[in-house]
Amino acid sequence: MKKFFCLFLLVFAGVACSWVGLLLIGSGALSARKLETSLTVAGDDVVLEMDLGLAARGKEVYRELGCVQCHTQQVRRPGYGGDLDRGWGSRQTVARDYVLQDLVALGNRRIGPDLTDVGSRRDTEWFYQHLYDPTSLVDWSTSPSYAYLFYDKEVTDETSATALKLEGNDAPDPGFERVPNFDARALVAYLESLRLDYDLPESKRIN
Amino acid sequence: MTDIGPSPQSPQRDAHPASRLGAETAEVDKSIRLPFLFFILSGWIWLLAASLFGYLTFWKAHNPEFLNTHAWISFGRVSPAFNAMLVYGFACNFAFGLGLWMISRLGRVPVRYPILLVVAAIFWNGGVDIGIFGILRGDLNVFDYLELPGYVAPVILAGLLFVSVWVILAFINRRTDSVYASQWYLVAGFLAFPWIFLITAAMLFVYPTAGVSQALVANWYAGSLLWLWFGSVGTALLYYLIPKLSGKPILSYELARFGFLVLVLVGAWTGTARLAGGPFPAWIITVGIASSLLLLVFFLVTGINFLGSMASARDALSSNTALQFAFVGALSLLISGLASTLLPLRSINEIVQFTIAWEARHFLLLYGFFSMVAFAGVYYALPKILQHDWPMAFMIQTHLYTAVIGLLLVVLPLALGGWNQGMALNDPSIPFVQVVRTTTVWMLGRSLGWLFLIFGHLAFSLNLILLLVEKCKSVCCPANEYSTTVGERVGS
Known part of the structure; x- marks a missing residue:
C-alpha cells in the first residue's frame, strides 16, 4: 500500500500540477472575464460579437464536415512563418479574437490555406463554386468537392441568386437550376463572417 | 523514489521454487484468459477497420474525389474516424489487455471476477462504436485525439475506470515483495489516463469554456495521452x-x-x-x-x-x-x-x-x-x-x-x-x-x-x-x- 501511495503521489504531482499550472491558470487568463470584448482602439470602437443566425449554424457545418482536418484559423505573428506574407491576414490573431467563440477550430494542419480572414478574400459566388467544384477555380486543388450540398430545383419566377453557373454536361436539366442547400448556405455565411478587419490593442493591422 | 522498493533485475527474480512460480503464472494466465481475449480480439477488429479507414484517408489525401459522394465518407469524416479507431479502438484495447495481463503476472495475482472486465470491455468498445458512428454522421470534434463525440465520454470513461481499478487492485494485492519497473509504469499509466480523460471531458464537454482555452485543454490532453498513457504502457x-x-x-x-x-x-x-x-x-x-x-x-x-x-x-x-x-x-x-x-x-x-x-x-x-x-x-x-x-x-x-x-x-x-x-x-x-x-x-x-x-x-x-x-x-x-x-x- 505504501508503494502504491508513493506512485499515486508522483502521478498526482505530475497531473495535478500541470492541470492547475497550465489549464486553470491558463484558462483564467484567456477567458472573457479577463479579456474585454468592447473597447476603443485608436479612437475606433471595437465590439467583438458571437456568431449568430446562419453563421452560427455554418460554424456547426464547418465542424461536422471536418474542415479542420485541412484548414487552420490562426495567423502567426510577423517574422514567424509566412502567414502575413501569404495574405492570410493583416495581423496576427490573439486570444481576444476567439474569446466569444464557443467552438475554436484553430487547427493543426495546412493542407489547405488558413481561413481566419477568408471572408475578406473571397465572395459568395466564389465560395459556392469552390464548394461545388474546387478544381474549376484552382487547378491542382486537393479540396474535395461538396457537390452533395447542392440540389436541382425547378426555376419558378426568376433564377436564384445563389444558383451555380454551370455549362456543358454538368449543367442541370433545362428549366432547373442547381442551388446550395441550407447547410451550404450556412457554411458560406460562416466563411464570409471570417474576417480579421479590426485592430485590437495587442495586435494592430500592418498595412 | 527509494520507497518504490528493492530493485530486481528481471521480472522472475523472486526466490520462489521454479515449479511454484510456473504454477502461479499458469494460474494467472488462466484467470485472465477471457478478458484478455476479449480486449485483444476487439483491438484486432478495430485494427482491421482502421486498415480500411486509413487506406481511405490516405488515398483521399491525394485523390480527393475518390468515394466522395456523401458527407459520411468524405475526407473530413473518415480521417478523424480513422484516428479514433487507431487510438481508442486498436491501441487502447491492446493496452488494456496487455496491461492487465502484465500487472497480474508481475504481482502473481489471478484476476478476480474476470467477467466484470468483459463488461468493462463492452462499455469501452460500445462507447467507441457509438463514437465512430457519431463521427461519421457529423458529431465529431475539432481537436486531434478528441475526435469522438462528447456524448460517449461517460460510457468509455466507465469502461476505463473499471479496467484501471482492476489494475490498481492487482497491484495493491500483489503477492510479491519487490516491485518491478513495469509495475510503476503500468500503475502510473492506469492512474493518469482516467484522470486526464475526466478533466478534459469536464472542461470541454460538460463545462465548456469559450475561446482558445479549449485548444489549450485539448493540447494538454494530447500530450498527456501520448506520454502518460501510451508512453507509460x-x-x-x-x-x-x-x-x-x-x-x-x-x-x-x-x-x-x-x-x-x-x-x-x-x-x-x-x-x-x-x-x-x-x-x-x-x-x-x-x-x-x-x-x-x-x-x-x-x-x-x-x-x-x-x-x-x-x-x-x-x-x-x-x-x-x-x-x-x-x-x-x-x-x-x-x-x-x-x-x-x-x-x-x-x-x-x-x-x-x-x-x-x-x-x-x-x-x-x-x-x-x-x-x-x-x-x-x-x-x-x-x-x-x-x-x-x-x-x-x-x-x-x-x-x-x-x-x-x-x-x-x-x-x-x-x-x-x-x-x-x-x-x-x-x-x-x-x-x-x-x-x-x-x-x-x-x-x-x-x-x-x-x-x-x-x-x-x-x-x-x-x-x-x-x-x-x-x-x-x-x-x-x-x-x-x-x-x-x-x-x-x-x-x-
Whole structure:
C-alpha cells in the first residue's frame, strides 16, 4: 500500500500540477472575464460579437464536415512563418479574437490555406463554386468537392441568386437550376463572417 | 523514489521454487484468459477497420474525389474516424489487455471476477462504436485525439475506470515483495489516463469554456495521452518483454527509475508546445517547449536502457521475432522522442508547424513505438494464455518485415515532405497551390506504406484466426491435441 501511495503521489504531482499550472491558470487568463470584448482602439470602437443566425449554424457545418482536418484559423505573428506574407491576414490573431467563440477550430494542419480572414478574400459566388467544384477555380486543388450540398430545383419566377453557373454536361436539366442547400448556405455565411478587419490593442493591422 | 522498493533485475527474480512460480503464472494466465481475449480480439477488429479507414484517408489525401459522394465518407469524416479507431479502438484495447495481463503476472495475482472486465470491455468498445458512428454522421470534434463525440465520454470513461481499478487492485494485492519497473509504469499509466480523460471531458464537454482555452485543454490532453498513457504502457511492456524474450536482465535499473520519474513529472506539461505561434500567452508555449526538452532525458535514458539490454542479447535478437518487434518499438520510441524534442523548438516549429512532419511524429510514436511493442506483447502473451503456439511462425516474420517497410515508407516521406512543405509555405513567392501539389506527391509514399502495413495486419489476422481455430479444435477434440510447448517457440 505504501508503494502504491508513493506512485499515486508522483502521478498526482505530475497531473495535478500541470492541470492547475497550465489549464486553470491558463484558462483564467484567456477567458472573457479577463479579456474585454468592447473597447476603443485608436479612437475606433471595437465590439467583438458571437456568431449568430446562419453563421452560427455554418460554424456547426464547418465542424461536422471536418474542415479542420485541412484548414487552420490562426495567423502567426510577423517574422514567424509566412502567414502575413501569404495574405492570410493583416495581423496576427490573439486570444481576444476567439474569446466569444464557443467552438475554436484553430487547427493543426495546412493542407489547405488558413481561413481566419477568408471572408475578406473571397465572395459568395466564389465560395459556392469552390464548394461545388474546387478544381474549376484552382487547378491542382486537393479540396474535395461538396457537390452533395447542392440540389436541382425547378426555376419558378426568376433564377436564384445563389444558383451555380454551370455549362456543358454538368449543367442541370433545362428549366432547373442547381442551388446550395441550407447547410451550404450556412457554411458560406460562416466563411464570409471570417474576417480579421479590426485592430485590437495587442495586435494592430500592418498595412 | 527509494520507497518504490528493492530493485530486481528481471521480472522472475523472486526466490520462489521454479515449479511454484510456473504454477502461479499458469494460474494467472488462466484467470485472465477471457478478458484478455476479449480486449485483444476487439483491438484486432478495430485494427482491421482502421486498415480500411486509413487506406481511405490516405488515398483521399491525394485523390480527393475518390468515394466522395456523401458527407459520411468524405475526407473530413473518415480521417478523424480513422484516428479514433487507431487510438481508442486498436491501441487502447491492446493496452488494456496487455496491461492487465502484465500487472497480474508481475504481482502473481489471478484476476478476480474476470467477467466484470468483459463488461468493462463492452462499455469501452460500445462507447467507441457509438463514437465512430457519431463521427461519421457529423458529431465529431475539432481537436486531434478528441475526435469522438462528447456524448460517449461517460460510457468509455466507465469502461476505463473499471479496467484501471482492476489494475490498481492487482497491484495493491500483489503477492510479491519487490516491485518491478513495469509495475510503476503500468500503475502510473492506469492512474493518469482516467484522470486526464475526466478533466478534459469536464472542461470541454460538460463545462465548456469559450475561446482558445479549449485548444489549450485539448493540447494538454494530447500530450498527456501520448506520454502518460501510451508512453507509460509501452515502456512497461518493453521493460517486461525484453528480459523475458532475451533471457538477459535490463541494463540498468537505476536508469529505469530515473526515466520513470522524469516521464511522470514532466509528461503532462508537454502538449502545449504544439501551440507555438498561436493566440496564446508566450509562457504557455514556453512551458511546453521546456518540458519537451526535459522529456528528452526520459527518451535518452529509456532508449539507451532498452537498446543496450538488447545489444547484450544479440543471439536472441537475431532469432526471436517477438523481440525484433520490441526492438523496432524501442528504436521508434527513441526516434519519435528525439522528434518530439526537436519539432517544438521555435526555430524548427516555425517551419514544420501545420505540416505533415508532425504526422510523421504522431505515426512513429503511435504505430512505430506503441503498436509494434503491443504486437510483440501479443505474440508473446497469447500462446501462454491459450497454451497453444502460433500456427505459422513465418507469418510473424512476414508481419515484422512488412511493418518495418511500411513504417519507413510512411514516416520518411511525411518527415521529408513536411520539411519541404514547411519551407515552401514560409516562402510567399511559391504559390500555395504549388505547395499543395508537391506535398501531395510525398503523401503517395504514405499511401504505399500503409498498404504494406495492411498486409502485415492481414498476416497477423491469419495467424490469429488459425490459432483460435486450432485451439478450439484441441478443446473440442482432446484426442488430437496439439503438442504445446507453451509458447517457447514464439517467433523462433
